[in-house]
Amino acid sequence: MRSIKLTERNENIVIFPFMAQGHIIAFLGLALQIEQRGYNVIFVNTPINIKKLQQSLPPTSSIRLLEIPFNSSDDDDLPPGVENTDVLPPNLIFNLIKASVSLKPSFRQLISNLTTDCGGDPPLCIVADIFFGWSAEIAHEFGVFHSIFSCSGAFSLACYYSLWMNLPHLSSDSAAEFSFPNFPESGRFHTTQLAANMLVADGNDPPSVFHRKNLPAWSNSDGLLFNSVEELDMIGLAYFRRKLGRLVCPLGPILLPPGKRAGKSAGIAAEGCIEWLCTKPENSVVYISFGSNNTILASQMMQLAKALEEVNKNTNFIWVVRPPLGFDITAEFRAEEWLPEGFVERVVDDQKRGLIVAQWAPEGEILSHKSIGSFLTQCGWNSVLEGLSHGMPLMGWPMAVEQFFSTKFLAEEIGVCVEVARGFNVEVRHQDIVEKIELVMGQSEQGKELRRKAGEIKEMVEDAIRDQDGFKGSSVKAMDQFLNAALLMKEKTKNGLHTAK
Ligand SMILES: *[C@@H]1O[C@H](CO)[C@@H](O)[C@H](O)[C@H]1NC(C)=O
Ligand SMILES: *[C@@H]1O[C@H](CO)[C@@H](O)[C@H](O)[C@H]1NC(C)=O
Numbered sequence: 001m002r003s004i005k006l007t008e009r010n011e012n013i014v015i016f017p018f019m020a021q022g023h024i025i026a027f028l029g030l031a032l033q034i035e036q037r038g039y040n041v042i043f044v045n046t047p048i049n050i051k052k053l054q055q056s057l058p059p060t061s062s063i064r065l066l067e068i069p070f071n072s073s074d075d076d077d078l079p080p081g082v083e084n085t086d087v088l089p090p091n092l093i094f095n096l097i098k099a100s101v102s103l104k105p106s107f108r109q110l111i112s113n114l115t116t117d118c119g120g121d122p123p124l125c126i127v128a129d130i131f132f133g134w135s136a137e138i139a140h141e142f143g144v145f146h147s148i149f150s151c152s153g154a155f156s157l158a159c160y161y162s163l164w165m166n167l168p169h170l171s172s173d174s175a176a177e178f179s180f181p182n183f184p185e186s187g188r189f190h191t192t193q194l195a196a197n198m199l200v201a202d203g204n205d206p207p208s209v210f211h212r213k214n215l216p217a218w219s220n221s222d223g224l225l226f227n228s229v230e231e232l233d234m235i236g237l238a239y240f241r242r243k244l245g246r247l248v249c250p251l252g253p254i255l256l257p258p259g260k261r262a263g264k265s266a267g268i269a270a271e272g273c274i275e276w277l278c279t280k281p282e283n284s285v286v287y288i289s290f291g292s293n294n295t296i297l298a299s300q301m302m303q304l305a306k307a308l309e310e311v312n313k314n315t316n317f318i319w320v321v322r323p324p325l326g327f328d329i330t331a332e333f334r335a336e337e338w339l340p341e342g343f344v345e346r347v348v349d350d351q352k353r354g355l356i357v358a359q360w361a362p363e364g365e366i367l368s369h370k371s372i373g374s375f376l377t378q379c380g381w382n383s384v385l386e387g388l389s390h391g392m393p394l395m396g397w398p399m400a401v402e403q404f405f406s407t408k409f410l411a412e413e414i415g416v417c418v419e420v421a422r423g424f425n426v427e428v429r430h431q432d433i434v435e436k437i438e439l440v441m442g443q444s445e446q447g448k449e450l451r452r453k454a455g456e457i458k459e460m461v462e463d464a465i466r467d468q469d470g471f472k473g474s475s476v477k478a479m480d481q482f483l484n485a486a487l488l489m490k491e492k493t494k495n496g497l498h499t500a501k
Protein backbone atom coordinates (compact mmCIF):
# COMPACT_ATOMS: atom_id res chain seq x y z
CA MET A 1 0.00 0.00 0.00
CA ARG A 2 1.30 3.45 -0.96
CA SER A 3 2.29 5.60 1.96
CA ILE A 4 1.79 9.33 1.79
CA LYS A 5 4.93 11.17 0.84
CA LEU A 6 5.50 14.12 3.07
CA THR A 7 7.32 15.97 0.31
CA GLU A 8 4.29 16.14 -1.98
CA ARG A 9 1.83 17.48 0.52
CA ASN A 10 -1.32 17.12 -1.54
CA GLU A 11 -4.47 17.37 0.48
CA ASN A 12 -6.10 14.13 1.64
CA ILE A 13 -9.85 13.60 1.58
CA VAL A 14 -11.25 10.67 3.57
CA ILE A 15 -14.32 8.95 2.10
CA PHE A 16 -16.31 6.69 4.41
CA PRO A 17 -19.55 5.02 3.19
CA PHE A 18 -21.87 2.71 5.09
CA MET A 19 -21.42 -0.95 4.17
CA ALA A 20 -24.13 -1.35 1.55
CA GLN A 21 -23.41 -1.84 -2.15
CA GLY A 22 -25.54 1.13 -3.29
CA HIS A 23 -23.72 3.42 -0.87
CA ILE A 24 -20.24 2.11 -1.69
CA ILE A 25 -20.77 2.49 -5.44
CA ALA A 26 -22.10 6.06 -5.11
CA PHE A 27 -19.21 7.04 -2.79
CA LEU A 28 -16.77 5.49 -5.25
CA GLY A 29 -18.26 7.68 -7.99
CA LEU A 30 -17.77 10.71 -5.74
CA ALA A 31 -14.22 9.59 -4.88
CA LEU A 32 -13.30 9.40 -8.57
CA GLN A 33 -14.62 12.93 -9.12
CA ILE A 34 -12.69 14.31 -6.16
CA GLU A 35 -9.58 12.54 -7.40
CA GLN A 36 -9.97 14.28 -10.77
CA ARG A 37 -9.86 17.59 -8.93
CA GLY A 38 -6.31 16.77 -7.84
CA TYR A 39 -6.88 15.53 -4.28
CA ASN A 40 -5.64 12.33 -2.69
CA VAL A 41 -8.59 10.15 -1.85
CA ILE A 42 -8.49 7.72 1.04
CA PHE A 43 -11.44 5.32 0.85
CA VAL A 44 -12.22 3.68 4.18
CA ASN A 45 -14.27 0.54 4.72
CA THR A 46 -14.31 -2.84 6.42
CA PRO A 47 -11.94 -5.59 5.17
CA ILE A 48 -14.38 -7.61 3.02
CA ASN A 49 -15.67 -4.50 1.24
CA ILE A 50 -12.14 -3.21 0.65
CA LYS A 51 -11.14 -6.55 -0.90
CA LYS A 52 -14.10 -6.34 -3.30
CA LEU A 53 -13.23 -2.74 -4.15
CA GLN A 54 -9.66 -3.68 -5.03
CA GLN A 55 -11.08 -5.57 -8.01
CA SER A 56 -13.46 -2.85 -9.17
CA LEU A 57 -11.22 0.19 -8.90
CA PRO A 58 -10.24 1.53 -12.35
CA PRO A 59 -6.57 0.61 -12.98
CA THR A 60 -5.63 4.26 -13.54
CA SER A 61 -6.99 5.33 -10.16
CA SER A 62 -4.65 6.21 -7.32
CA ILE A 63 -7.40 6.07 -4.68
CA ARG A 64 -5.96 4.57 -1.54
CA LEU A 65 -8.09 1.87 0.10
CA LEU A 66 -7.85 1.61 3.88
CA GLU A 67 -9.32 -1.13 6.05
CA ILE A 68 -11.09 -0.41 9.29
CA PRO A 69 -11.66 -3.43 11.56
CA PHE A 70 -15.28 -4.41 12.26
CA ASN A 71 -16.59 -7.14 14.52
CA SER A 72 -20.28 -7.35 15.23
CA SER A 73 -21.18 -8.42 18.74
CA ASP A 74 -23.75 -10.96 19.90
CA ASP A 75 -26.14 -8.11 20.75
CA ASP A 76 -26.21 -7.03 17.13
CA ASP A 77 -28.08 -10.16 16.10
CA LEU A 78 -26.16 -10.52 12.85
CA PRO A 79 -24.80 -13.68 11.23
CA PRO A 80 -21.04 -13.84 11.92
CA GLY A 81 -18.69 -12.21 9.44
CA VAL A 82 -21.33 -10.02 7.78
CA GLU A 83 -19.95 -6.71 6.54
CA ASN A 84 -22.43 -5.75 3.82
CA THR A 85 -26.23 -5.45 3.66
CA ASP A 86 -26.17 -7.36 0.37
CA VAL A 87 -25.95 -10.66 2.18
CA LEU A 88 -28.71 -9.77 4.64
CA PRO A 89 -32.46 -10.28 4.38
CA PRO A 90 -34.34 -6.95 4.58
CA ASN A 91 -35.36 -7.46 8.22
CA LEU A 92 -31.72 -7.59 9.37
CA ILE A 93 -30.42 -4.55 7.46
CA PHE A 94 -31.12 -2.19 10.34
CA ASN A 95 -29.02 -4.42 12.62
CA LEU A 96 -25.94 -3.69 10.51
CA ILE A 97 -26.71 0.05 10.57
CA LYS A 98 -26.94 -0.08 14.35
CA ALA A 99 -23.81 -2.23 14.70
CA SER A 100 -21.80 0.22 12.56
CA VAL A 101 -21.68 2.67 15.50
CA SER A 102 -19.03 0.34 16.93
CA LEU A 103 -16.67 1.59 14.19
CA LYS A 104 -16.29 4.85 16.08
CA PRO A 105 -13.12 4.15 18.13
CA SER A 106 -11.36 2.52 15.16
CA PHE A 107 -12.28 5.42 12.90
CA ARG A 108 -10.88 7.87 15.42
CA GLN A 109 -7.67 5.84 15.55
CA LEU A 110 -7.52 5.77 11.76
CA ILE A 111 -7.76 9.58 11.52
CA SER A 112 -5.19 9.88 14.25
CA ASN A 113 -2.84 7.51 12.35
CA LEU A 114 -3.30 9.42 9.10
CA THR A 115 -2.51 12.67 10.86
CA THR A 116 0.62 11.23 12.46
CA ASP A 117 1.72 9.72 9.13
CA CYS A 118 1.55 13.22 7.62
CA GLY A 119 3.69 14.79 10.29
CA GLY A 120 0.75 16.12 12.27
CA ASP A 121 -1.13 17.44 9.26
CA PRO A 122 -4.70 16.12 9.41
CA PRO A 123 -6.78 15.30 6.28
CA LEU A 124 -8.49 18.22 4.55
CA CYS A 125 -11.93 16.72 4.89
CA ILE A 126 -14.00 13.71 5.88
CA VAL A 127 -16.97 12.72 3.74
CA ALA A 128 -19.09 10.25 5.69
CA ASP A 129 -22.32 8.34 5.23
CA ILE A 130 -25.73 9.58 6.45
CA PHE A 131 -25.65 6.79 9.07
CA PHE A 132 -22.33 8.03 10.51
CA GLY A 133 -23.48 11.27 12.14
CA TRP A 134 -21.08 10.44 15.02
CA SER A 135 -18.08 10.99 12.73
CA ALA A 136 -18.54 14.80 12.82
CA GLU A 137 -17.34 14.88 16.41
CA ILE A 138 -14.17 12.99 15.47
CA ALA A 139 -13.50 15.29 12.49
CA HIS A 140 -13.75 18.37 14.67
CA GLU A 141 -11.51 16.89 17.33
CA PHE A 142 -8.79 16.98 14.65
CA GLY A 143 -9.93 20.34 13.25
CA VAL A 144 -11.10 18.65 10.04
CA PHE A 145 -13.98 19.79 7.81
CA HIS A 146 -16.80 17.25 7.97
CA SER A 147 -19.51 16.55 5.45
CA ILE A 148 -22.23 14.01 5.01
CA PHE A 149 -22.89 12.56 1.56
CA SER A 150 -26.37 11.32 0.76
CA CYS A 151 -26.71 8.76 -2.02
CA SER A 152 -30.43 9.49 -2.19
CA GLY A 153 -32.11 12.65 -3.36
CA ALA A 154 -32.87 15.58 -1.07
CA PHE A 155 -36.67 15.28 -1.30
CA SER A 156 -36.74 11.67 -0.13
CA LEU A 157 -34.08 12.28 2.51
CA ALA A 158 -36.09 15.21 3.85
CA CYS A 159 -39.12 12.91 4.17
CA TYR A 160 -36.93 10.34 5.91
CA TYR A 161 -35.53 12.96 8.29
CA SER A 162 -38.92 14.40 9.17
CA LEU A 163 -40.48 10.93 9.49
CA TRP A 164 -38.03 9.70 12.11
CA MET A 165 -37.90 13.00 13.99
CA ASN A 166 -41.67 13.54 14.10
CA LEU A 167 -43.34 10.15 13.48
CA PRO A 168 -46.29 11.98 11.87
CA HIS A 169 -48.00 8.73 10.80
CA LEU A 170 -48.88 8.07 14.45
CA SER A 171 -51.50 10.78 14.13
CA SER A 172 -52.58 9.83 10.60
CA ASP A 173 -56.29 10.29 9.91
CA SER A 174 -58.84 7.61 9.12
CA ALA A 175 -57.82 7.69 5.45
CA ALA A 176 -54.35 6.54 6.64
CA GLU A 177 -52.93 9.78 5.28
CA PHE A 178 -50.48 12.16 6.91
CA SER A 179 -48.11 14.97 6.04
CA PHE A 180 -44.69 15.94 7.32
CA PRO A 181 -44.41 18.68 9.96
CA ASN A 182 -42.13 21.54 8.80
CA PHE A 183 -42.24 20.07 5.32
CA PRO A 184 -45.80 20.75 4.10
CA GLU A 185 -44.59 21.40 0.54
CA SER A 186 -43.96 17.63 0.22
CA GLY A 187 -47.72 17.02 0.11
CA ARG A 188 -49.86 14.21 1.55
CA PHE A 189 -48.59 10.68 2.12
CA HIS A 190 -50.24 7.35 2.73
CA THR A 191 -49.13 4.75 5.27
CA THR A 192 -48.60 2.27 2.39
CA GLN A 193 -45.62 4.48 1.49
CA LEU A 194 -43.81 3.59 4.69
CA ALA A 195 -41.25 0.85 5.16
CA ALA A 196 -42.19 -1.86 7.67
CA ASN A 197 -40.01 -0.55 10.49
CA MET A 198 -41.36 2.98 10.02
CA LEU A 199 -44.95 1.79 10.25
CA VAL A 200 -44.43 0.25 13.67
CA ALA A 201 -42.14 3.00 14.98
CA ASP A 202 -43.37 4.71 18.14
CA GLY A 203 -40.22 6.48 19.32
CA ASN A 204 -38.98 3.70 21.62
CA ASP A 205 -38.22 0.99 19.08
CA PRO A 206 -34.52 0.48 18.16
CA PRO A 207 -34.70 2.23 14.74
CA SER A 208 -36.36 5.31 16.28
CA VAL A 209 -33.78 5.43 19.04
CA PHE A 210 -30.93 5.16 16.53
CA HIS A 211 -32.26 7.71 14.03
CA ARG A 212 -33.25 10.22 16.70
CA LYS A 213 -29.65 10.24 17.83
CA ASN A 214 -28.05 10.05 14.38
CA LEU A 215 -30.11 12.64 12.50
CA PRO A 216 -29.66 15.53 14.96
CA ALA A 217 -25.90 14.81 14.85
CA TRP A 218 -25.95 16.09 11.25
CA SER A 219 -26.20 19.57 12.74
CA ASN A 220 -22.57 19.13 13.88
CA SER A 221 -21.47 18.53 10.30
CA ASP A 222 -20.13 21.38 8.16
CA GLY A 223 -21.96 20.43 5.01
CA LEU A 224 -24.45 18.09 3.43
CA LEU A 225 -23.59 16.74 -0.04
CA PHE A 226 -26.11 15.12 -2.36
CA ASN A 227 -25.94 12.99 -5.45
CA SER A 228 -28.60 15.24 -6.93
CA VAL A 229 -29.17 18.34 -9.01
CA GLU A 230 -30.06 21.84 -7.73
CA GLU A 231 -32.69 22.59 -10.38
CA LEU A 232 -34.34 19.17 -9.99
CA ASP A 233 -34.38 18.74 -6.23
CA MET A 234 -35.11 22.30 -4.99
CA ILE A 235 -37.83 21.40 -2.48
CA GLY A 236 -35.72 18.94 -0.51
CA LEU A 237 -32.55 21.03 -0.71
CA ALA A 238 -34.45 24.04 0.66
CA TYR A 239 -35.69 21.88 3.54
CA PHE A 240 -32.14 21.02 4.64
CA ARG A 241 -30.85 24.56 4.14
CA ARG A 242 -33.42 25.90 6.57
CA LYS A 243 -33.36 22.87 8.88
CA LEU A 244 -29.59 22.60 9.35
CA GLY A 245 -28.40 26.08 8.39
CA ARG A 246 -25.38 24.42 6.80
CA LEU A 247 -23.76 24.28 3.40
CA VAL A 248 -25.92 22.04 1.18
CA CYS A 249 -24.26 21.02 -2.08
CA PRO A 250 -25.95 18.95 -4.82
CA LEU A 251 -23.07 17.45 -6.85
CA GLY A 252 -24.89 15.05 -9.14
CA PRO A 253 -25.54 13.17 -11.17
CA ILE A 254 -22.38 11.39 -10.13
CA LEU A 255 -21.58 8.88 -12.81
CA LEU A 256 -20.91 5.45 -11.45
CA PRO A 257 -17.86 3.45 -12.47
CA PRO A 258 -18.90 1.78 -15.75
CA GLY A 259 -19.65 -1.88 -16.43
CA LYS A 260 -19.94 -3.10 -12.86
CA ARG A 261 -21.62 -6.44 -12.52
CA ALA A 262 -21.99 -6.12 -8.75
CA GLY A 263 -20.54 -9.58 -8.30
CA LYS A 264 -23.44 -11.32 -10.03
CA SER A 265 -22.51 -14.35 -12.09
CA ALA A 266 -25.38 -14.85 -14.53
CA GLY A 267 -26.41 -12.16 -16.97
CA ILE A 268 -25.94 -11.11 -20.53
CA ALA A 269 -23.16 -9.37 -22.41
CA ALA A 270 -23.79 -5.85 -23.65
CA GLU A 271 -23.43 -6.97 -27.30
CA GLY A 272 -26.33 -9.43 -26.98
CA CYS A 273 -28.67 -6.74 -25.68
CA ILE A 274 -27.61 -4.12 -28.18
CA GLU A 275 -27.95 -6.52 -31.10
CA TRP A 276 -31.49 -7.35 -30.00
CA LEU A 277 -32.37 -3.69 -29.39
CA CYS A 278 -31.17 -2.79 -32.90
CA THR A 279 -33.94 -4.97 -34.37
CA LYS A 280 -36.61 -2.88 -32.56
CA PRO A 281 -38.14 0.47 -33.56
CA GLU A 282 -37.17 3.67 -31.75
CA ASN A 283 -38.81 4.18 -28.33
CA SER A 284 -40.62 0.83 -28.50
CA VAL A 285 -38.94 -1.07 -25.64
CA VAL A 286 -39.69 -0.93 -21.91
CA TYR A 287 -36.64 -1.69 -19.79
CA ILE A 288 -37.63 -3.47 -16.56
CA SER A 289 -35.15 -3.82 -13.73
CA PHE A 290 -35.56 -3.59 -9.97
CA GLY A 291 -31.95 -2.84 -9.10
CA SER A 292 -29.12 -5.18 -8.22
CA ASN A 293 -30.63 -7.03 -5.25
CA ASN A 294 -34.41 -6.81 -5.46
CA THR A 295 -37.24 -8.95 -6.68
CA ILE A 296 -41.04 -9.09 -6.46
CA LEU A 297 -43.60 -11.59 -5.18
CA ALA A 298 -44.37 -14.64 -7.32
CA SER A 299 -47.97 -13.43 -7.72
CA GLN A 300 -46.77 -9.99 -8.83
CA MET A 301 -44.39 -11.57 -11.34
CA MET A 302 -47.35 -13.40 -12.91
CA GLN A 303 -49.32 -10.16 -13.18
CA LEU A 304 -46.39 -8.29 -14.71
CA ALA A 305 -45.87 -11.05 -17.28
CA LYS A 306 -49.59 -11.06 -18.15
CA ALA A 307 -49.45 -7.31 -18.60
CA LEU A 308 -46.47 -7.57 -20.94
CA GLU A 309 -48.35 -10.14 -23.01
CA GLU A 310 -51.58 -8.13 -23.16
CA VAL A 311 -50.14 -4.71 -23.78
CA ASN A 312 -50.26 -3.18 -27.27
CA LYS A 313 -48.26 -5.51 -29.56
CA ASN A 314 -45.95 -2.71 -30.70
CA THR A 315 -44.50 -2.57 -27.21
CA ASN A 316 -41.38 -4.63 -26.57
CA PHE A 317 -39.47 -5.24 -23.36
CA ILE A 318 -36.21 -6.23 -21.76
CA TRP A 319 -36.91 -7.74 -18.35
CA VAL A 320 -34.19 -8.50 -15.82
CA VAL A 321 -35.62 -11.38 -13.79
CA ARG A 322 -34.65 -13.02 -10.50
CA PRO A 323 -36.41 -15.72 -8.50
CA PRO A 324 -39.37 -14.21 -6.63
CA LEU A 325 -39.34 -13.19 -2.97
CA GLY A 326 -38.98 -16.15 -0.68
CA PHE A 327 -36.63 -18.02 -3.03
CA ASP A 328 -32.84 -17.78 -3.19
CA ILE A 329 -32.49 -14.63 -5.25
CA THR A 330 -29.25 -15.86 -6.85
CA ALA A 331 -30.66 -19.26 -7.91
CA GLU A 332 -31.49 -20.18 -11.49
CA PHE A 333 -34.68 -18.58 -12.85
CA ARG A 334 -37.44 -21.15 -13.47
CA ALA A 335 -39.57 -19.52 -16.18
CA GLU A 336 -41.88 -22.52 -16.48
CA GLU A 337 -42.75 -22.15 -12.80
CA TRP A 338 -42.78 -18.39 -12.22
CA LEU A 339 -44.16 -17.09 -15.53
CA PRO A 340 -47.54 -17.91 -17.12
CA GLU A 341 -47.61 -21.22 -18.99
CA GLY A 342 -46.27 -20.83 -22.53
CA PHE A 343 -45.31 -17.16 -21.94
CA VAL A 344 -41.73 -17.54 -23.14
CA GLU A 345 -42.78 -19.52 -26.24
CA ARG A 346 -45.52 -17.08 -27.25
CA VAL A 347 -44.10 -13.68 -26.36
CA VAL A 348 -40.35 -14.20 -26.56
CA ASP A 349 -39.89 -16.96 -29.16
CA ASP A 350 -42.84 -16.39 -31.51
CA GLN A 351 -43.66 -12.69 -31.24
CA LYS A 352 -40.05 -11.76 -30.49
CA ARG A 353 -41.32 -8.93 -28.30
CA GLY A 354 -39.21 -9.57 -25.27
CA LEU A 355 -35.75 -10.32 -24.00
CA ILE A 356 -35.67 -12.00 -20.60
CA VAL A 357 -32.34 -11.62 -18.84
CA ALA A 358 -31.46 -13.51 -15.67
CA GLN A 359 -29.89 -11.59 -12.77
CA TRP A 360 -28.05 -8.74 -14.43
CA ALA A 361 -28.00 -6.60 -17.57
CA PRO A 362 -25.70 -3.78 -18.75
CA GLU A 363 -28.01 -0.98 -17.65
CA GLY A 364 -26.05 2.00 -18.97
CA GLU A 365 -25.72 0.54 -22.46
CA ILE A 366 -29.38 -0.44 -22.55
CA LEU A 367 -30.73 2.90 -21.35
CA SER A 368 -28.65 4.82 -23.88
CA HIS A 369 -30.10 2.85 -26.81
CA LYS A 370 -32.66 4.72 -28.92
CA SER A 371 -35.07 1.76 -28.96
CA ILE A 372 -35.69 2.12 -25.23
CA GLY A 373 -38.81 4.17 -24.54
CA SER A 374 -39.24 3.92 -20.78
CA PHE A 375 -37.77 2.45 -17.63
CA LEU A 376 -39.75 0.43 -15.07
CA THR A 377 -37.67 0.80 -11.91
CA GLN A 378 -37.88 0.46 -8.13
CA CYS A 379 -36.80 4.13 -8.05
CA GLY A 380 -33.58 3.55 -6.18
CA TRP A 381 -31.83 6.89 -6.59
CA ASN A 382 -28.84 5.58 -8.60
CA SER A 383 -31.26 4.03 -11.11
CA VAL A 384 -33.42 7.16 -11.20
CA LEU A 385 -30.43 9.35 -12.05
CA GLU A 386 -29.27 6.92 -14.70
CA GLY A 387 -32.76 6.87 -16.25
CA LEU A 388 -33.19 10.65 -16.13
CA SER A 389 -29.71 11.20 -17.61
CA HIS A 390 -30.89 9.21 -20.61
CA GLY A 391 -34.15 11.13 -20.92
CA MET A 392 -36.34 8.21 -19.84
CA PRO A 393 -39.88 8.63 -18.57
CA LEU A 394 -40.08 6.36 -15.53
CA MET A 395 -42.57 3.81 -14.27
CA GLY A 396 -42.07 3.55 -10.53
CA TRP A 397 -42.53 0.38 -8.49
CA PRO A 398 -41.00 1.39 -5.14
CA MET A 399 -40.05 -1.40 -2.74
CA ALA A 400 -38.10 0.05 0.12
CA VAL A 401 -37.62 3.03 2.41
CA GLU A 402 -36.89 6.20 0.43
CA GLN A 403 -38.00 4.69 -2.90
CA PHE A 404 -41.64 5.37 -1.99
CA PHE A 405 -40.83 9.03 -1.40
CA SER A 406 -38.74 9.32 -4.58
CA THR A 407 -41.52 7.81 -6.68
CA LYS A 408 -44.05 10.28 -5.32
CA PHE A 409 -41.66 13.17 -5.88
CA LEU A 410 -40.91 12.19 -9.49
CA ALA A 411 -44.58 11.54 -10.25
CA GLU A 412 -46.26 14.48 -8.50
CA GLU A 413 -43.65 17.22 -8.27
CA ILE A 414 -41.55 16.62 -11.38
CA GLY A 415 -44.05 14.85 -13.65
CA VAL A 416 -41.62 12.40 -15.17
CA CYS A 417 -42.92 9.19 -13.59
CA VAL A 418 -46.09 7.16 -13.09
CA GLU A 419 -46.41 4.84 -10.12
CA VAL A 420 -47.16 1.34 -11.42
CA ALA A 421 -47.32 -0.54 -8.15
CA ARG A 422 -46.35 -0.04 -4.54
CA GLY A 423 -44.25 -2.50 -2.59
CA PHE A 424 -45.50 -5.92 -1.68
CA ASN A 425 -48.63 -5.22 0.31
CA VAL A 426 -50.79 -3.56 -2.28
CA GLU A 427 -52.47 -5.86 -4.78
CA VAL A 428 -51.14 -5.61 -8.33
CA ARG A 429 -53.54 -6.22 -11.25
CA HIS A 430 -52.21 -6.80 -14.73
CA GLN A 431 -54.92 -4.56 -16.23
CA ASP A 432 -53.53 -1.62 -14.25
CA ILE A 433 -49.98 -2.31 -15.39
CA VAL A 434 -51.16 -2.51 -19.03
CA GLU A 435 -52.87 0.85 -18.62
CA LYS A 436 -49.74 2.49 -17.17
CA ILE A 437 -47.41 1.04 -19.82
CA GLU A 438 -49.74 2.24 -22.59
CA LEU A 439 -49.90 5.66 -20.97
CA VAL A 440 -46.13 6.06 -20.86
CA MET A 441 -45.42 4.50 -24.26
CA GLY A 442 -48.53 5.65 -26.16
CA GLN A 443 -49.77 8.75 -27.96
CA SER A 444 -52.10 10.25 -25.34
CA GLU A 445 -51.52 13.89 -24.34
CA GLN A 446 -50.45 12.74 -20.88
CA GLY A 447 -47.94 10.32 -22.37
CA LYS A 448 -46.51 12.99 -24.67
CA GLU A 449 -46.22 15.38 -21.73
CA LEU A 450 -44.32 12.79 -19.65
CA ARG A 451 -41.84 12.27 -22.48
CA ARG A 452 -41.49 16.00 -23.10
CA LYS A 453 -40.71 16.45 -19.40
CA ALA A 454 -38.18 13.61 -19.50
CA GLY A 455 -36.40 15.36 -22.38
CA GLU A 456 -36.35 18.60 -20.40
CA ILE A 457 -34.89 16.88 -17.32
CA LYS A 458 -32.20 15.24 -19.46
CA GLU A 459 -31.00 18.69 -20.56
CA MET A 460 -31.24 20.05 -17.01
CA VAL A 461 -29.13 17.19 -15.71
CA GLU A 462 -26.56 17.51 -18.51
CA ASP A 463 -26.24 21.25 -17.87
CA ALA A 464 -25.66 20.70 -14.15
CA ILE A 465 -22.40 18.82 -14.76
CA ARG A 466 -21.25 20.89 -17.78
CA ASP A 467 -17.88 22.57 -17.34
CA GLN A 468 -16.77 24.06 -20.63
CA ASP A 469 -16.16 27.35 -22.41
CA GLY A 470 -16.46 29.31 -19.20
CA PHE A 471 -19.84 27.77 -18.34
CA LYS A 472 -20.06 25.98 -15.02
CA GLY A 473 -23.18 23.98 -14.25
CA SER A 474 -24.75 24.05 -10.79
CA SER A 475 -23.18 20.75 -9.70
CA VAL A 476 -19.70 21.88 -10.80
CA LYS A 477 -20.14 25.11 -8.84
CA ALA A 478 -21.40 23.18 -5.81
CA MET A 479 -18.27 20.99 -5.87
CA ASP A 480 -16.11 24.16 -5.96
CA GLN A 481 -18.11 25.57 -3.07
CA PHE A 482 -17.69 22.43 -0.97
CA LEU A 483 -13.92 22.11 -1.59
CA ASN A 484 -13.36 25.82 -0.99
CA ALA A 485 -15.23 25.64 2.31
CA ALA A 486 -12.98 22.77 3.41
CA LEU A 487 -9.80 24.62 2.35
CA LEU A 488 -10.98 27.77 4.13
CA MET A 489 -11.57 25.85 7.36
CA LYS A 490 -8.10 24.32 7.16
CA GLU A 491 -6.62 27.76 6.62
CA LYS A 492 -8.48 29.12 9.63
CA THR A 493 -7.48 26.15 11.82
CA LYS A 494 -3.81 26.67 10.91
CA ASN A 495 -3.97 30.39 11.63
CA GLY A 496 -5.78 29.64 14.86
CA LEU A 497 -2.92 27.34 15.87
CA HIS A 498 -0.34 30.01 14.98
CA THR A 499 -2.01 32.68 17.08
CA ALA A 500 -2.37 30.22 19.96
CA LYS A 501 1.39 29.68 20.08
C1 LIG B 1 -12.28 -9.25 15.58
O1 LIG B 1 -12.27 -10.57 15.08
C2 LIG B 1 -11.01 -11.01 14.62
C3 LIG B 1 -11.16 -12.37 13.98
O2 LIG B 1 -12.46 -12.77 13.88
C4 LIG B 1 -10.04 -11.01 15.78
O3 LIG B 1 -8.76 -11.43 15.30
C5 LIG B 1 -9.95 -9.63 16.37
O4 LIG B 1 -9.14 -9.65 17.52
C6 LIG B 1 -11.33 -9.09 16.75
N1 LIG B 1 -11.17 -7.69 17.12
C7 LIG B 1 -11.82 -7.13 18.14
C8 LIG B 1 -11.56 -5.66 18.34
O5 LIG B 1 -12.57 -7.73 18.85
C1 LIG C 1 -3.07 2.80 13.74
O1 LIG C 1 -1.69 2.59 13.78
C2 LIG C 1 -1.30 1.53 14.64
C3 LIG C 1 0.23 1.54 14.73
O2 LIG C 1 0.81 1.52 13.44
C4 LIG C 1 -1.85 0.22 14.10
O3 LIG C 1 -1.50 -0.85 14.95
C5 LIG C 1 -3.37 0.32 14.04
O4 LIG C 1 -3.90 -0.84 13.45
C6 LIG C 1 -3.79 1.53 13.25
N1 LIG C 1 -5.21 1.66 13.40
C7 LIG C 1 -6.05 1.95 12.41
C8 LIG C 1 -7.50 1.96 12.72
O5 LIG C 1 -5.68 2.22 11.28
Ligand SMILES: CC(=O)N[C@H]1CO[C@H](CO)[C@@H](O)[C@@H]1O
Pocket residue numbers: 085086087088089090293294295329330
Ligand atom coordinates in the same frame (compact mmCIF):
# COMPACT_ATOMS: atom_id res chain seq x y z
C1 LIG D 1 -32.57 -7.08 0.39
C2 LIG D 1 -32.31 -8.38 -0.29
O1 LIG D 1 -33.11 -8.85 -1.04
N1 LIG D 1 -31.15 -8.94 -0.02
C3 LIG D 1 -30.71 -10.16 -0.66
C4 LIG D 1 -29.54 -9.85 -1.57
O2 LIG D 1 -28.96 -11.02 -2.07
C5 LIG D 1 -28.53 -11.94 -1.09
C6 LIG D 1 -27.87 -13.11 -1.79
O3 LIG D 1 -26.77 -12.65 -2.54
C7 LIG D 1 -29.69 -12.42 -0.25
O4 LIG D 1 -29.26 -13.30 0.75
C8 LIG D 1 -30.35 -11.20 0.38
O5 LIG D 1 -31.50 -11.59 1.06
